[in-house]
Amino acid sequence: MNLYLHRFALFTAFSTLCLIIAGALVTSNEAGLSVPDWPLSYGQWMPPMIGGVFYEHGHRMIASFVGLLTIVLALWLWKAETRGWIKKLGLAAIVAVIAQGVLGGLTVIYLLPVAISVSHACLAQLFFCMIVSLAWFTSPSWHKQHKELGPRLPDRGTPSLRALCLTANVAVFLQLMMGAALRHKGLDIIHHLFGAVAVAVLLVWILSRVVTEYAGRPEILRWTLLLNGLVMLQLVLGAGTYWIREITETAAQPLLLMVLLTVAHVATGALILAVSVILSIQVHARLDHSTADMGNQGVPAAT
Amino acid sequence: MEIMSFLKIFTCPTAAFMLFTVGCGGGGEEATSEESATEAVEYVKVDPATAGSVSGKIVFDGEAPSNPRINMSAEPDCAGLHGGAVHAETSVVGDGGALTNVLVWVKSGIEGKFEVPSTSVSLSQKGCIYTPHVLALQSGQVLSVTNEDPTTHNVHPLPRVNREWNKSQTANASAIERKFSRQEIMLPVKCNIHPWMRSYINVIDHPFFAVTAADGSFEIKGLPPGTYTIEAQHEKFDAQEMSVTVGASESKQADFTFSAG
Numbered sequence: 001m002n003l004y005l006h007r008f009a010l011f012t013a014f015s016t017l018c019l020i021i022a023g024a025l026v027t028s029n030e031a032g033l034s035v036p037d038w039p040l041s042y043g044q045w046m047p048p049m050i051g052g053v054f055y056e057h058g059h060r061m062i063a064s065f066v067g068l069l070t071i072v073l074a075l076w077l078w079k080a081e082t083r084g085w086i087k088k089l090g091l092a093a094i095v096a097v098i099a100q101g102v103l104g105g106l107t108v109i110y111l112l113p114v115a116i117s118v119s120h121a122c123l124a125q126l127f128f129c130m131i132v133s134l135a136w137f138t139s140p141s142w143h144k145q146h147k148e149l150g151p152r153l154p155d156r157g158t159p160s161l162r163a164l165c166l167t168a169n170v171a172v173f174l175q176l177m178m179g180a181a182l183r184h185k186g187l188d189i190i191h192h193l194f195g196a197v198a199v200a201v202l203l204v205w206i207l208s209r210v211v212t213e214y215a216g217r218p219e220i221l222r223w224t225l226l227l228n229g230l231v232m233l234q235l236v237l238g239a240g241t242y243w244i245r246e247i248t249e250t251a252a253q254p255l256l257l258m259v260l261l262t263v264a265h266v267a268t269g270a271l272i273l274a275v276s277v278i279l280s281i282q283v284h285a286r287l288d289h290s291t292a293d294m295g296n297q298g299v300p301a302a303t
Numbered sequence: 304m305e306i307m308s309f310l311k312i313f314t315c316p317t318a319a320f321m322l323f324t325v326g327c328g329g330g331g332e333e334a335t336s337e338e339s340a341t342e343a344v345e346y347v348k349v350d351p352a353t354a355g356s357v358s359g360k361i362v363f364d365g366e367a368p369s370n371p372r373i374n375m376s377a378e379p380d381c382a383g384l385h386g387g388a389v390h391a392e393t394s395v396v397g398d399g400g401a402l403t404n405v406l407v408w409v410k411s412g413i414e415g416k417f418e419v420p421s422t423s424v425s426l427s428q429k430g431c432i433y434t435p436h437v438l439a440l441q442s443g444q445v446l447s448v449t450n451e452d453p454t455t456h457n458v459h460p461l462p463r464v465n466r467e468w469n470k471s472q473t474a475n476a477s478a479i480e481r482k483f484s485r486q487e488i489m490l491p492v493k494c495n496i497h498p499w500m501r502s503y504i505n506v507i508d509h510p511f512f513a514v515t516a517a518d519g520s521f522e523i524k525g526l527p528p529g530t531y532t533i534e535a536q537h538e539k540f541d542a543q544e545m546s547v548t549v550g551a552s553e554s555k556q557a558d559f560t561f562s563a564g
Contacts, residue, residue, distance in 0.1 A: 033459055033469045034495035042455075042471060045531040049452060051378050051496035111459075111467050252391040253499040 009135035011067040016128045017270060019066045022059040023124060024266035025198060027183055028259040031055040032112050038105040049071035057161045061102060070097045075135065085289075086137055089130060097125040109244050121180035124175065126274050136281065145286070146217050152288035153217065160285055163211055165280040168202050173274045175199050179269060183262075189242065196238060203231050223279040224285040228271045237265040342447075347415035355549035358522035359557040361405045361515050361535055367396035368563060373499040380454040381431035381497060390493050391499065392436040394541055395458045401519030402561055403538045406488065406505045408512035409523065410544065411530035417509045423447040423480065426492070426502060428472070430458045433502035435493065437538065439512045442486055446504065448472065448479040460492045460504065471496075488536055488545040528553070537558040 026032055031052030036040045042157045049057060074090035081087050101118040110116060136142055157160050175195035181187035210224040244258045251258075370390040375382035395403045405522040423445035427434050431452055449456050450472040458479055465483045472479055473509060483490070483506040494500035505512065511531075512523040523533075530548040540561045547555050 028492070031495050032496045034457060036457055036469045036471050048455070050380070051497055052498065053455075054377075111469055130424075250371060250375045250393070252393075 002138070003140070003189060003213045005076055005080055006135065006140070007078065007298040008069075009073055009131065009138050012066070012073050013128070013135045015062070015066050015069055016131050017267065019059070019062045020124055020270045022120060023121070024263040025259065025271070026052075026055045026059050026136050028262045029055050029254050031178060032117075033059075033108065035108065037109045041099045050056060063104065065109060067101060070094055070131070076138045076258075077097075077134070077138075081138075086134065089134060093127065093130045093134065096123065098155070100124060102126055106118075113185065114184045117184040118177065118180045118186060121183070122173070122177050125176050125270055128270050129274050129277045133281065135158075135276060136278050139260055141219075148218065149286070153214065154284055155283075155287035155289055156213060157209065158221065159238070160287075160289065161206070161213070162280075162283050162289075164202070164206050164209065165276070165283045168206060168276050169273070169280050171199050171202050172269075172276050176269050176273060181264070183266075196235065199237065200231055202230055202268075203276075219284070223282055227275045227279055228242075228274065231269060234265065234268045234272060236259060237268055240252055241265045304522075314448050316534060324462050325397040333559075345414050346418040347527075351525075353528055353551040354525045355528060355551065355553040355555065356522055356524045356526060357409075357531075357547055357549060357555045358520070359407070359559065360518045361407070361521065361559045361561065362400035363394070364400060364560050364562045366563075367400070368394045370394060370478055371549065374430060375497075375499070377548045378431065378497060380452070384452065386431040387427060389430075389432070389500075394537075395436075395517075397517055397519065399519075399541070401515075401517065403436070403517050403519060404501075404503075404513050404517075405515040405521070406437060406439055406512065407515065407521045407523065407535050407557075408488075408507055409507070409509065409526070409560075410532045410534040412529050413509045413511060417441070419443040420550060425449065426464045426504070428452055428458075428494070428500070429455075431494075431500060432495050433494075433500055435502070435507070437503045437513070437514050439505040439507060439514055440483075441510055442484055442506050442508050445482055446541050447478050450454075450474060450476055455496060456494045456500070457496055458492065459495055460490055462487055462490045465490065465506065476512070484552065489538055496516075505536075533557050535561075 029052060031054075033056075034052030034058045035042065036046065041047045041060065042054070047057055049055055070093050074087075074094045076085050077090035081090075100120065100123045103116060103123060107113065107116045107120050159167075175198070176185055177194070178192045178195050181190050184190055207224050207228050210221055214220045241261045243256075243262050244255075248255050248258050306334045307455070331469050370393050373391055375385070375389065392404065397403060419441050423440055424440040425447050427449045429451040430452070451454055453474050454474045455471060457469060457471040460467060460483075462483070464485045464487050467473060468481065470479050485506065486508045487504075487506045488507060490504045492502045492504055505514075511523050511526055513523050515521045526549050528549055528551045530546065532544055534542055534544045536542045540563075543559050543561070545555050546557070547559050549555050
């Protein structure tokens with residue numbers, strides 16, 4: 001295990017979250033088309049950072065930095081990793097970040113068409129999950145659980161916890177997609193509200209299953225608790241965002257509190273998807289249907 | 304290995320999603336100017352001897368709504384152009400309730416095609432504000448957008464039926480000249496660099512329209528005799544209509560009263 005590689009992956013994940021926040025700032029400040037050309041900005045590398053240009057060009061600068069970090073990370077993984085699937089995930093991240101840059105350019109050139117803008121927002125979330133996964137797979141915790149936690153646990157119940165977690169991944173992603181469509185005026189809020197209820201119910205179901213069956217397994221329990229805590233926060237942020245947008249509808253320009261709440265809502269959404277993916281990874285790594293069939297309960301407790 | 308199957312489940316939708324979105328990108332519209340093709344058409348000629356007019360005044364009934372204050376602090380080049388507070392021009396109510404920036408136009412009753420004026424209609428950016436706030440022009444008529452500010456703007460109309468475009472304009476740049484080919488009422492125009500900047504363009508297929516002045520008055524001249532539906536449209540309040548019959552050389556009065564309800 002290479003601790004420096006893990007820290008670099010963590011830094012890349014943090015930078016990607018900053019990039020998502022920068023993207024949300026662009027949309028919230030209605031600055032998406034303040035720079036009308038791409039890939040250059042006003043035909044230059046560094047335009048005057050005035051008004052909306054600060055957000056749009058700032059987003060492009062952070063995106064370039066994250067692209068560079070992703071390439072370095074993938075190359076480092078290729079050189080240092082022995083697990084072939086991690087190397088491939090690193091390469092997939094490069095493909096995703098390039099596609100994301102192209103989508104960002106297309107959305108400017110084609111004047112923010114809903115399909116491309118929503119795709120840009122959603123691919124950002126998937127890319128973030130890739131980088132967070134790489135950070136987790138290279139972490140000491142991941143290596144430690146493989147060495148010390150012993151055989152897998154039985155995944156009892158119908159549906160299985162693994163299936164529930166995968167469903168949660170899909171549900172959270174669809175919810176983020178609807179949120180992006182709402183922000184880009186492609187959907188009504190009612191879809192996003194129903195999605196929020198569905199995701200909350202699903203995650204509470206997962207929480208009850210984990211608390212009932214795996215309360216003594218911190219490698220699963222802590223991610224479940226974190227996920228549910230983030231969802232609680234997200235519901236509050238979502239309500240706040242809706243409220244502030246309603247009362248500032250007639251404002252002459254985007255107000256700071258509206259921008260802050262919306263950006264926090266977007267960033268928390270990204271964290272929820274990433275944590276749900278890590279929970280799925282954990283559940284798939286630690287639970288097994290074959291041990292459930294055997295009724296194997298004699299697994300060692302986590303340390 | 305269980306984790307491998309999870310990764311396959313996770314990465315397959317990612318790849319499919321990327322293919323889908325790249326596919327979407329190819330189908331966009333070209334961002335060209337709205338030049339309508341020159342056609343050999345017979346234009347309606349209104350006889351000046353029988354042409355009538357509709358004039359009137361538009362007032363707001365009740366306490367004048369307050370307009371939100373604009374915060375230009377993020378752009379010193381804009382803030383420095385104003386001595387005091389600047390407010391949006393959403394509802395500009397003058398003496399006696401005179402309501403300005405209301406489009407009054409003949410919504411129905413006009414038939415045939417009318418020659419497009421060779422003169423252009425101006426929209427200027429001065430003090431990081433669009434002037435006028437509401438303007439009207441005929442379909443195919445040239446809109447000339449100028450930048451009189453010491454900073455860059457981008458001019459971005461957000462049409463529903465016309466073609467969208469977005470063009471930047473640096474300080475002292477030459478005027479942007481564009482046309483809109485389809486009738487569209489209250490077409491918003493914004494600047495993405497300065498999000499408080501907003502104006503409304505009205506594109507009408509004939510020349511019978513006016514925008515109320517500071518005293519709330521308007522006049523639509525040169526109307527051929529006939530019965531028309533006159534509509535008064537404000538960016539914030541519900542539109543109002545009135546049926547008016549104009550006889551030969553007749554001047555008719557059409558007053559409208561708007562209210563917050």
